[in-house]
Amino acid sequence: MQNEMMPNFLKKRAFLTPERPAVYFQDQVVTFEQLYERSYQVAGKLQGLGVQKDHYVAVLLKNDIDTVVILFALQLLGVRSVILNNRLSPTELTWQMTDSKVVSLILDDAFIEIKEIVSRQIPSLNTLTKTKIFSCVANVPNILEEISLSDICTIMYTSGTTGNPKGVIQTYGNHWWSAVGSALNLGYMDEDCWLCSVPLFHISGFSILMRCVIYGMPIVLHERFDEEKAIDDIQEKKVTIMSIVGTALTRIVEALQERRLPTHFRCMLLGGGPAPLPLLKACVEKDIPVFQTYGMTESSSQIVTLAPEYSLKKLGSAGKPLFPSQIQIVNEENCVAPAGVPGEIVIKGPNVTPGYLFRPEVSKEKFNNGWFHTGDIGYLDEAGFLYVLDRRSDLIISGGENIYPAELEAVLLSHPEVSEAGVTSAEHAVWVQVPIAFIVKREEANLSEEELEQYCHHHLAKYKVPKAFYFVQELPRNASKKLLRRTLREWVKGGRTDNENHLY
Numbered sequence: 001m002q003n004e005m006m007p008n009f010l011k012k013r014a015f016l017t018p019e020r021p022a023v024y025f026q027d028q029v030v031t032f033e034q035l036y037e038r039s040y041q042v043a044g045k046l047q048g049l050g051v052q053k054d055h056y057v058a059v060l061l062k063n064d065i066d067t068v069v070i071l072f073a074l075q076l077l078g079v080r081s082v083i084l085n086n087r088l089s090p091t092e093l094t095w096q097m098t099d100s101k102v103v104s105l106i107l108d109d110a111f112i113e114i115k116e117i118v119s120r121q122i123p124s125l126n127t128l129t130k131t132k133i134f135s136c137v138a139n140v141p142n143i144l145e146e147i148s149l150s151d152i153c154t155i156m157y158t159s160g161t162t163g164n165p166k167g168v169i170q171t172y173g174n175h176w177w178s179a180v181g182s183a184l185n186l187g188y189m190d191e192d193c194w195l196c197s198v199p200l201f202h203i204s205g206f207s208i209l210m211r212c213v214i215y216g217m218p219i220v221l222h223e224r225f226d227e228e229k230a231i232d233d234i235q236e237k238k239v240t241i242m243s244i245v246g247t248a249l250t251r252i253v254e255a256l257q258e259r260r261l262p263t264h265f266r267c268m269l270l271g272g273g274p275a276p277l278p279l280l281k282a283c284v285e286k287d288i289p290v291f292q293t294y295g296m297t298e299s300s301s302q303i304v305t306l307a308p309e310y311s312l313k314k315l316g317s318a319g320k321p322l323f324p325s326q327i328q329i330v331n332e333e334n335c336v337a338p339a340g341v342p343g344e345i346v347i348k349g350p351n352v353t354p355g356y357l358f359r360p361e362v363s364k365e366k367f368n369n370g371w372f373h374t375g376d377i378g379y380l381d382e383a384g385f386l387y388v389l390d391r392r393s394d395l396i397i398s399g400g401e402n403i404y405p406a407e408l409e410a411v412l413l414s415h416p417e418v419s420e421a422g423v424t425s426a427e428h429a430v431w432v433q434v435p436i437a438f439i440v441k442r443e444e445a446n447l448s449e450e451e452l453e454q455y456c457h458h459h460l461a462k463y464k465v466p467k468a469f470y471f472v473q474e475l476p477r478n479a480s481k482k483l484l485r486r487t488l489r490e491w492v493k494g495g496r497t498d499n500e501n502h503l504y
Helices: 009-016 032-048 065-077 090-099 109-121 130-135 172-186 203-215 227-236 246-256 277-285 360-366 405-413 449-459 485-493
Strands: 005-007 021-025 028-031 056-060 080-083 104-107 126-129 146-148 152-158 166-171 194-196 219-221 241-245 267-271 290-296 301-306 317-321 326-330 343-348 371-380 386-390 396-398 401-403 418-428 432-441 469-471
Touching: 005 009, 009 032, 009 065, 009 203, 021 032, 021 065, 021 203, 028 032, 028 065, 032 065, 032 130, 056 065, 056 090, 065 080, 065 130, 065 203, 090 109, 090 449, 104 109, 104 130, 109 126, 126 130, 152 172, 152 203, 166 172, 172 203, 172 301, 194 203, 194 227, 203 219, 203 241, 203 301, 227 246, 241 246, 246 267, 246 277, 267 301, 290 317, 326 371, 396 418, 396 432, 401 405, 405 418, 405 432, 405 449, 418 485, 432 485, 449 469
Parallel strands: 021 219, 056 080, 056 104, 080 152, 104 126, 194 219, 194 241, 241 267, 267 290, 432 469
Antiparallel strands: 005 146, 021 028, 152 166, 290 301, 301 317, 317 386, 326 343, 343 371, 371 386, 396 401, 418 432
């Protein structure tokens, strides 16, 4: 894969099937030829504003057609896009941009307040709003006629179980083989149309964008998830596939009531953890095929998928690896575990990241003989179906968003009146899980839950802010003084909290 060259994805697609619809957004229909022409024009504008090949350029945008155009314009120029989560706080965004050494920031005009904060923190940053980009004169851009599959296409940040977030490198080859693996798994039909209501800044959304161009398949892009709009567009735009998380699928099932999805609809591609049995049964009753999946930013979207015929028979399983990919379960000695025996999930394949941006030591640590160590715990049954037992052991998945306790603890510990902090999850009816914090205050500190909540809102995205703060005398630790988050979870499940946010 290292030296394999291919034509520029969008330019090739526009040449092959120029008149096919590429993107439906609100009342707009953009063909592949129009998408290329618009991306070409924007590439010229960006080049005139100082954006050049091999630059790391941060992108802070919403789900809309302009975002699609900008992302492909950057690919035409050979720019390495650092795709930022627009739900993050200015502090988090500034850290990621500093870490990735971005030269420019492209952002939606709606984020103008963030622009001012970031500009103060990184004065050298070339900050470009959409209005500035689209209003300037286009130069004739120097576009990449072909790309190497080993070239960096995108960077997406993901938090580890310890330390700061890391920039996951995603090459053109990673995205290509992810799309190929998905097609070989789900099959591809000329009538296929993919509904994308998940954020384009997530690998789940961005991978749909790449499949769109690689397959020559239209996508229906939504600004955000809305169950009635999703149901309407599945019918009217003849959508065949939709990527979704469990909470959203539940809302669709409930909104349908006595209705059914049309027969042309092929499947819900479900991520974010195993679906509960009542939801799967409800989908069976409504003839909604559900493909459960397991994947991550490091695997450029799904790497294991469960076909719908096994959804009840293999309840709780994520399925089998996609055709180009492999998985194993290894024990602490890095030996392959027997069927049914839990261990760490390790993955391998051309869709797996080559490593983390500017983190050679972490990249080396995560790989062993070509196998990427996910940190997730699971097992394979006798037939090779994967069961995920613990997502990165302490990971909290709230409404499809990944939340890492270590990141929240670092923010809490930066408060001058906090001595110790431990974060775990509590069950939630809508979001499945929400973060909960246990705090040891410094001596004579006069700290309230409200103060801590405000402090977290300043430093963290809203969805990461703990939903409750419990003040305790000490945190559970082992002999090495390592925090025992499993014990924190037991405290929450055991109801060992009173109404005054203190442990019994």
